[in-house]
Amino acid sequence: MSYRKRRGSRIRPYTFTGGRTRSRHPLMVQTLVSTADPSTDAPAKLMPESQRIYRLCRETRSVAEVSAELKIPLGVTQVLLSDLAELGLVYIHPTITGNSPSENQVLERALRGLERLFQ
């Protein structure tokens, strides 16, 4: 008689995301996210992973940082964050891609910042 070995906490990523692999919001690895109302607790109905994301995002950070700090794979993190944004619980900050002329101002700001930091 043998017992099946438990595989620790290894769960298929899709289990968290209901089978979805794409997020509905433009969440890139560098996109900053923050909890919309940091003074409130995470709604109890949220999955534990989403609650952890909610708590972590009381301080603004990027999707990649959320993934790394909570050790949740990037794709799963994106989908869970997208759901939280859909519920109005998480705010998605603007991501500057340099694709529109209006963003040049921001790139110039970035350059000035680097010139200050790396003299």
Added chain:
Amino acid sequence: MVSNDFSSDIPTKMSTKIVIAGGFGAGKTTLVGSVSEIPAVTTEAVMTEASVGHDDTSATPQKVTTTVAMDFGRITVDQQLILYMFGTPGQTRFWFMWDDLVRGAVGAVVVVDCRRLADSFEAVDYFETNRRIPYIVAMNRFDGRLEYTADQIREALEVSASVPIVDFDARDRSSGGTVLKTLLRYALSNSPVAAPVG
């Protein structure tokens, strides 16, 4: 904390991204680490690959799940703007991930190890071919010396005439910072205002 127009910091922060590419061991992670304000972080992406091009899956129609590690670092440029640097996975078989990483980047640096030029060719080729974002080539000065001139590198790796080629030391913060500044200046000179549509 000083109160100002941005006293609620939530809607005002924004971020941008630079991609650090290059062959395996060329110095990508070293560069990210030397300019980052945080120790370089590794995140993992679970990628579900279709079996196309992988003969080991030809017998089984299921998709294959692969975990790919990515290094990244961060520079807080000012109170509202954060610049992230993402190192591409070095292994060639993770090309499919590059599109995801490159999407939305303001530019890319291809780090070249002059002792192993051939390793950089695919990265240069990627940016030359898809031309979606501006890129520059940064020759990493291992042991303080370079075996090739910028012109030789340009010819060997088939780098367009307009693409800046600089040399630097990936271990040196200031030297790495100069590479990032060069990329941003180049990206600004290539801004969409001047670029033809299409």
